[in-house]
Structure formats: C-alpha cells, structure tokens
Amino acid sequence: MPVTIRPLHPVFAGEVAGVDCRRPLDRGAVAAIEAGMDEYAVLVFRDQQLTDDEQIAFTRHFGELEHNSRAGHVRKPEDHRLGPGIADFSNLDKSGALMSPEDRVWFFKLADRLWHSDSSFRPVPAKYSLLSGRVLPSWGANTEFADMRAAYDALDDRTKAEVEDLVCEHSLIHSREAIGFTELTPEEIEAFRPVEQPLVRTHPVTGRRSLFLAAHAGAIVGWTIPEGRMFLRDLTEHATKREFVYSHAWQPHDLVVWDNRQTMHRARRFDANEVRDVRRTTLGGDGPLIEQPAYDG
Ligand SMILES: [Fe+2]
Numbered sequence: 001m002p003v004t005i006r007p008l009h010p011v012f013a014g015e016v017a018g019v020d021c022r023r024p025l026d027r028g029a030v031a032a033i034e035a036g037m038d039e040y041a042v043l044v045f046r047d048q049q050l051t052d053d054e055q056i057a058f059t060r061h062f063g064e065l066e067h068n069s070r071a072g073h074v075r076k077p078e079d080h081r082l083g084p085g086i087a088d089f090s091n092l093d094k095s096g097a098l099m100s101p102e103d104r105v106w107f108f109k110l111a112d113r114l115w116h117s118d119s120s121f122r123p124v125p126a127k128y129s130l131l132s133g134r135v136l137p138s139w140g141a142n143t144e145f146a147d148m149r150a151a152y153d154a155l156d157d158r159t160k161a162e163v164e165d166l167v168c169e170h171s172l173i174h175s176r177e178a179i180g181f182t183e184l185t186p187e188e189i190e191a192f193r194p195v196e197q198p199l200v201r202t203h204p205v206t207g208r209r210s211l212f213l214a215a216h217a218g219a220i221v222g223w224t225i226p227e228g229r230m231f232l233r234d235l236t237e238h239a240t241k242r243e244f245v246y247s248h249a250w251q252p253h254d255l256v257v258w259d260n261r262q263t264m265h266r267a268r269r270f271d272a273n274e275v276r277d278v279r280r281t282t283l284g285g286d287g288p289l290i291e292q293p294a295y296d297g
Pocket of ligand 1: 112116117118265
C-alpha cells in the first residue's frame with residue numbers, strides 16, 4: 001500500500017495512511033515519510049499499537065536516537081519507569097501510580113505546557129520527536145503545534161532583518177522559572193546551564209527559513225535581559241497565532257511525529273486524576289548550529 005498524506009491544516013501537518021509502524025519500512029516508505037516531514041513538519045499516524053521496542057525501531061529508520069551526557073530532567077535515573085531509548089511523558093511514577101501534584105518531577109513537567117522546541121536547551125537540538133499515545137485522559141491533553149516557517153514568512157521585512165543574525169540563550173532554567181519552579185539543586189543548575197542557538201534557522205533540505213523559538217530562550221546575546229525577553233515574547237505571540245497552529249486531539253495509539261527544527265509545540269491541560277501515558281523517542285540533530293561556549297554534549 002503506498003504512503004499517502006492528507007493535510008490536517010491549511011499551512012502544515014498531515015495524516016499518514018499506508019504505514020504500519022510496527023514493521024520494518026522499505027526505503028521507498030522511509031523516503032516518502034521524510035519528504036512528508038519536510039513538507040508538513042508534523043505527521044500523524046493513527047492506530048499504531050506500539051511496544052517501546054517497536055517505537056524505537058521505527059524511530060531509527062530516520063536517524064540516530066538522541067544521546068546526551070547532559071541531564072534534561074530532574075527525575076533521578078533510579079526513578080525511571082521505562083527502559084533506555086524511550087522517554088516517559090506520563091503522569092505516572094516508577095510504580096505506575098499517579099504522580100503526586102507536589103512531586104517536583106510534576107512541577108518540572110508542567111512547563112512543557114509552554115511553547116517550546118524539544119532539546120533547544122542542548123548544544124545539539126533534537127531533529128524529530130515521536131510521541132505515542134498509549135493511555136489518554138477523557139478530557140483535554142491536546143498537543144498543539146505551531147509552524148515556525150509560516151511564522152517567519154509572515155514577519156515584516158524590518159523584523160526579518162532584525163532577527164537575521166541574533167543568537168539566543170536557551171536553558172531549562174528559563175522555562176521552569178517562567179512558571180515559578182526555581183528550586184533547583186546546584187548540580188541541576190550546572191547541568192542546565194544555557195546554550196546558544198540562532199534565532200533563525202534554515203531547513204537543510206527545503207531551504208525554508210524558520211524562527212527557532214522556545215520557552216527555554218531567556219536572553220538574546222548582546223541585548224539587555226528585559227529587552228531580549230520582551231522581543232522573544234512578542235515573536236512567540238506572533239508565531240503562535242491561531243492561523244499557524246494545529247491542535248492535535250489524541251486518539252488511543254496515535255503516533256505523532258514532529259520536526260523540532262520547523263515547529264514549536266505545547267501540551268494542554270487535562271484532569272491530573274486521570275492517567276496520561278505518552279512515550280517519546282527523539283532523534284538527535286546533525287550537530288551544533290553554532291559554536292558553543294562549553295560544548296560537552
Ligand atoms: Fe516537548
């Protein structure tokens with residue numbers, strides 16, 4: 001069965017038919033999905049009842065899993081519920097019970113409801129993220145995506161010239177601080193120290209330019225903090241106008257794949273007394289976008 005894609009939104013996002021993500025893909029199918037990602041930036045695969053191993057195997061058709069020596073979370077390694085290669089974005093603790101609303105892991109996760117691009121706080125930001133919806137709550141919990149190419153294209157010429165060579169500092173500390181979660185250990189502060197990212201990036205295949213924004217961005221290099229944050233807030237407001245946003249309403253066993261180089265996303269509220277078990281695999285990027293002050297992976 002050929003791979004086909006049906007648009008879900010006027011400017012981006014598509015739903016794929018003709019792919020069983022549990023089975024090895026032939027080269028033609030991989031190429032069709034990659035071409036679809038380049039064009040749509042977000043692809044939805046319905047009815048994919050994946051095990052963790054199957055999700056990892058599917059992900060590896062498109063490159064190498066993200067590996068990091070630098071921590072990206074406050075959860076301790078011994079508290080992980082899932083095995084290596086797959087990240088737990090559920091509201092469950094290691095034993096499978098609902099997380100306490102006062103758990104600092106929960107506080108940390110809440111900031112994923114701010115617009116962001118995955119791993120923009122790492123020296124090598126992520127390429128694709130693949131999120132599998134295993135158990136979903138009865139209300140809310142959409143994932144929203146914003147097309148950063150369309151947002152860039154819609155900037156006026158003066159603003160395009162202004163953002164052209166700007167560099168931002170990204171850190172998990174900034175996005176957590178934004179919701180008032182500031183109780184980090186000295187080790188966490190060291191692990192989350194800022195990295196630099198360009199504010200405009202160019203897609204390596206299509207050549208389309210996009211704004212590289214995220215709640216992790218807390219400063220513009222060479223600007224005062226208030227001036228930089230205000231400009232980033234203005235740009236984020238522009239980039240997340242409804243005309244650039246696709247809101248994904250999850251069905252069980254959806255697999256949603258997004259290109260972090262071309263989009264931002266955010267989680268939406270749900271009833272914390274219900275289980276939301278979603279699991280993510282992540283593809284690493286090709287390398288740092290600019291030279292990093294202290295690059296250690
Ligand atoms: Fe995310």
